[in-house]
Amino acid sequence: MKAPPPTYSKFRDVQAELAKSGAAIFRDADGVDSLVIRYPYSIEYIHSYAQDSPFFLALAEGRLRGSRCTKKRCAFVFATPRSHCMVCGAPTEWIDLPTTGRIHSWTTCHFGGEAFLKETPYNLALVEFEGADSVMLARLKDAVESELYVGMPVEARFDPNPKYSITDVWFVPRK
Amino acid sequence: MVTGGVTKFAKAHPAMDFRLMVKRAYDYALKGIPNLTPDRIDGTRISYFSDHFSRQLKAASMVQDYLGMNPKGSVRIEWGGATGGECFQAAYEAVASGRMDVCLAAGYETMSRVATWKGNEFIALASDTNFDFPLGGFYTGYYALMVVRHIYEYLRKTRFAHIADEREAQRLAIEEGTRIMSMVSVKNHRNALHNPYAQYPKRLTVQDVLNSEMISYPLTREQICTMSDGAAVAFLASESVAREFTDKPVLVKGVGCGTDTMRLADRPFGKVPLLPHEKPEDYAGLEYPGVHSFRAGRAAGIEAYRHAGITHPNRELDFIELHDAYSSSEIQTYEDLGLCRYGEGYSFVERGDPFLKGIDYGFPTPRAGAMPVNPSGGLIACGHPVGATGLMQGVFAFWQLQGTIRKHFGDGALQLKGAKRGAIHSHAGTGSSVTVTVLERGFR
Numbered sequence: 001m002k003a004p005p006p007t008y009s010k011f012r013d014v015q016a017e018l019a020k021s022g023a024a025i026f027r028d029a030d031g032v033d034s035l036v037i038r039y040p041y042s043i044e045y046i047h048s049y050a051q052d053s054p055f056f057l058a059l060a061e062g063r064l065r066g067s068r069c070t071k072k073r074c075a076f077v078f079a080t081p082r083s084h085c086m087v088c089g090a091p092t093e094w095i096d097l098p099t100t101g102r103i104h105s106w107t108t109c110h111f112g113g114e115a116f117l118k119e120t121p122y123n124l125a126l127v128e129f130e131g132a133d134s135v136m137l138a139r140l141k142d143a144v145e146s147e148l149y150v151g152m153p154v155e156a157r158f159d160p161n162p163k164y165s166i167t168d169v170w171f172v173p174r175k
Numbered sequence: 176m177v178t179g180g181v182t183k184f185a186k187a188h189p190a191m192d193f194r195l196m197v198k199r200a201y202d203y204a205l206k207g208i209p210n211l212t213p214d215r216i217d218g219t220r221i222s223y224f225s226d227h228f229s230r231q232l233k234a235a236s237m238v239q240d241y242l243g244m245n246p247k248g249s250v251r252i253e254w255g256g257a258t259g260g261e262c263f264q265a266a267y268e269a270v271a272s273g274r275m276d277v278c279l280a281a282g283y284e285t286m287s288r289v290a291t292w293k294g295n296e297f298i299a300l301a302s303d304t305n306f307d308f309p310l311g312g313f314y315t316g317y318y319a320l321m322v323v324r325h326i327y328e329y330l331r332k333t334r335f336a337h338i339a340d341e342r343e344a345q346r347l348a349i350e351e352g353t354r355i356m357s358m359v360s361v362k363n364h365r366n367a368l369h370n371p372y373a374q375y376p377k378r379l380t381v382q383d384v385l386n387s388e389m390i391s392y393p394l395t396r397e398q399i400c401t402m403s404d405g406a407a408v409a410f411l412a413s414e415s416v417a418r419e420f421t422d423k424p425v426l427v428k429g430v431g432c433g434t435d436t437m438r439l440a441d442r443p444f445g446k447v448p449l450l451p452h453e454k455p456e457d458y459a460g461l462e463y464p465g466v467h468s469f470r471a472g473r474a475a476g477i478e479a480y481r482h483a484g485i486t487h488p489n490r491e492l493d494f495i496e497l498h499d500a501y502s503s504s505e506i507q508t509y510e511d512l513g514l515c516r517y518g519e520g521y522s523f524v525e526r527g528d529p530f531l532k533g534i535d536y537g538f539p540t541p542r543a544g545a546m547p548v549n550p551s552g553g554l555i556a557c558g559h560p561v562g563a564t565g566l567m568q569g570v571f572a573f574w575q576l577q578g579t580i581r582k583h584f585g586d587g588a589l590q591l592k593g594a595k596r597g598a599i600h601s602h603a604g605t606g607s608s609v610t611v612t613v614l615e616r617g618f619r
Contacts, residue, residue: 026189034189041230052305080306080440105327105466107319108392113296113312124316126324126440126466135440135466137320139310145392149342150327166309 008033051083054094059169060162064099066132067092079132097136099156100174101127104135106152108145121145127154127171139170147173176427176614177277177412177420178211179570180204184374184405184558187287193223193234194241196406197281201242204408211410211420217275218248222262222282223562224255227297229285238281255301256500258282259407259565260601260610264430266411267612271427276413280569283406284560294402301604303438315399315501317439317605319391322503325467326352326393329518353393355521356502357384360398360555361537362530363499367552369534369588372567374403374558380537384502398502403558407566409573422618423577428596429483429613433474437607439466448473450513451486457516469504469606472511476611479598480513483613488513489546492613493594494575496568498602499553505529508600512611514546534588550575550589565601565610572597576616 008014008025018024022038049056058065069076069085069092076087077095085092104126112120123140125148140154153174162168180203182188182196191199205211219242221235231237235251254261259282266280286294299312307317330348338344361381367373379397387396410420417424436442444462448470449455464470476488485491495512499505506520515523523529527540529548551557551571554564574580575594581587596615603609 028190030190032190036189047304049305056305078441080438082441086436086441105320105324107316107323109311109313109316109319110389110391111292111295111313112316113299113308114290114292115296116311116313117292119311122311124310124320126320133444134442137307137310137438137440149345150324150331151341166306 052081055081056164056166056168059158060164062158064097064156064169065094066097066129068095077132077134079127079129079134079136097129097132101129101154101171103140103148103150103152103154104128105150106140106148108148123148125154125171139167140172141170142172176425176569176573177410177417178204178208179407179409179566179573181372181407181563181567181570182405183372184403184560184563184567186374186401186403188285188404189287191404193229193283193285193406194238196285196404197238197283197408198241200406200408201279201281204410208420211277213243216244216247216277216279218269219244219279219281220250220252220262220265220269222252222258222280222566223284224253224258225284225297225561227300228288228294238283242281244279254608255603256498256561257565257601257603257608257610258562259567259569260599260612261432261565262562263409263565263569263599263612264432264610266409267427267430270411270413273413276416278411279408280411280566281406281408282562282564282566284562285404286402286560287404291402306440307438313391314604315391315394318501318503319394320439321466321507321605322352322356322393322501323349324465325503325507328461328465328467330521333518349393352521353385354381355524356398356506357381358524358536358538359499359502359505359529360384363549363553363555364397365534365536366531366550366589367556369584369586370552370557371584371586373552373556374401375556376552377556394501394503398555400500400554400559403560405558405560405563405567407563407570409566409569417617423579424617425573425576426615426617427612428615429479429481429485431475431477431479431482431611432608433471433478434608435464435469435471435606437604439605442466442470447517448477450477450480450488452513453516461517463517468507468517469511469602469609471606471609472508472600472602472611475600475609476512479611479613483615485613489515492546492596492598494547494550494572494591494597495600496549496551496553496572496597497600498564499549499555500559500602502555504602505548505553508602509548512598512600514548531589531591547591550591565599568599568601569612569614572599572614576614
């Protein structure tokens with residue numbers, strides 16, 4: 001955007017009025033003026049974890065739960081739980097996952113969505129568990145970029161003051 | 176397809192809202208086609224990705240209004256990052272089914288209306304909000320996870336197999352992988368120097384790309400597409416009327432679409448769905464797709480190639496405009512679309528296959544011209560106004576096949592001589608949905 005024109009009206013100080021709310025007039029390279037206003041937008045959602053609820057309640061107790069397909073021939077084990085099997089459609093049952101695993105893949109984020117910028121840099125890892133057919137995405141703490149590698153043994157830590165969010169669990173390098 | 180138009184993609188177009196952007200692209204498309212009067216348009220398909228960016232719901236109705244298309248039939252199309260590609264195919268279906276003779280596909284996005292990191296948050300809302308979003312709300316992080324594993328599968332286990340120290344081997348493999356990914360970024364930015372519609376044409380070097388700011392390891396800023404404002408339109412017409420509008424129509428020869436799980440963590444570890452030129456033994460022991468490859472892209476390719484009668488994509492396509500939201504995902508996509516085998520994506524770049532002849536990239540590209548990918552500059556250099564992107568690819572591919580790049584770009588450097596058949600590829604959220612469309616010159 002180019003710098004705004006110095007005045008806009010003979011009768012009022014339009015720019016000064018606009019500036020009170022962070023608004024402004026912008027003149028582009030073709031000399032076209034655009035009036036740009038600002039307004040906030042916030043909303044509180046009433047979000048139900050619904051069928052995923054037992055997973056989040058278990059985190060508060062320091063347990064990591066997955067789910068297993070109840071059909072014997074399938075018995076797919078989901079490290080990120082779902083209440084119906086993605087492979088065969090049968091209902092799943094809750095199981096306890098091991099609290100130790102290995103890094104399947106990882107990254108260090110130096111940016112994030114606006115709400116997460118203050119937490120940067122942070123690590124993300126996909127974690128594999130013995131006996132599970134899929135993996136789980138989580139934060140990885142107490143390790144820096146240069147220490148991380150695929151296959152690294154990790155173990156879960158749980159927030160003693162749970163927020164009832166996926167961030168109640170994270171992983172650290174296994175000693 | 177009988178005509179198309181694109182606005183210049185930009186960081187912000189404060190003097191144009193989404194309606195005016197679409198109108199500009201629409202007017203450009205109709206310029207010089209006297210027979211394509213509004214009464215000949217039977218209906219529209221209009222695409223934009225997110226209501227969050229403009230906080231205007233049902234915005235497609237306002238585009239319909241602005242273009243004077245009421246009361247013709249219209250549907251809004253949304254399918255994440257693949258929104259534009261889906262819109263193109265929706266318009267194709269409207270015509271191919273016989274429902275319409277002429278259908279307008281129009282797409283746009285105005286992403287400048289929020290701050291960049293808020294925009295990243297909006298995009299990340301296209302990931303599971305129970306399990307994924309609260310960890311960082313960041314798509315670049317997800318793609319970084321995927322490419323770290325891709326490098327592990329295909330560079331660590333091959334070029335660095337001889338190194339016993341696991342950490343050292345992985346470190347070297349990532350260094351090698353990011354160097355090669357940077358060559359893709361250099362390619363797309365330099366191609367775009369000849370494309371006046373591109374947002375970020377740049378004469379970069381591999382070192383520039385590697386030295387740019389680290390966003391999510393190992394992806395640096397220059398390996399990632401940006402937020403954009405922009406619009407694109409494509410007119411599709413039945414074979415019975417197409418020649419009333421142009422003597423250089425382009426035939427939609429094949430369409431394909433594939434999907435995969437929303438959560439990366441749910442991706443299976445199974446077998447590769449094969450293209451006609453591949454054999455099961457090519458991929459013995461490979462767990463697929465895991466998080467390293469896009470099964471949705473493979474599925475879309477299989478369907479589109481079958482529809483188009485293509486059995487060997489690398490030989491039978493003259494170019495591809497593909498969804499390079501990241502330099503890494505361009506390399507992953509070469510493999511999904513069978514331009515090379517899984518695992519050969521990095522060598523494919525090093526050999527020079529996806530580069531253009533006659534353009535200096537600052538390093539040797541021995542096989543340049545073998546399989547040009549993103550001759551336009553792709554998303555990395557052109558920008559990615561989501562709802563417009565897949566249609567932009569359609570328009571650039573259309574001009575390539577018509578042989579009219581010089582006319583529209585004012586520069587013929589990107590015109591591929593004798594291009595008869597090309598493909599466009601549109602990709603959504605971590606590969607959760609992908610479209611592939613094969614386009615063919617429809618005239619002699």
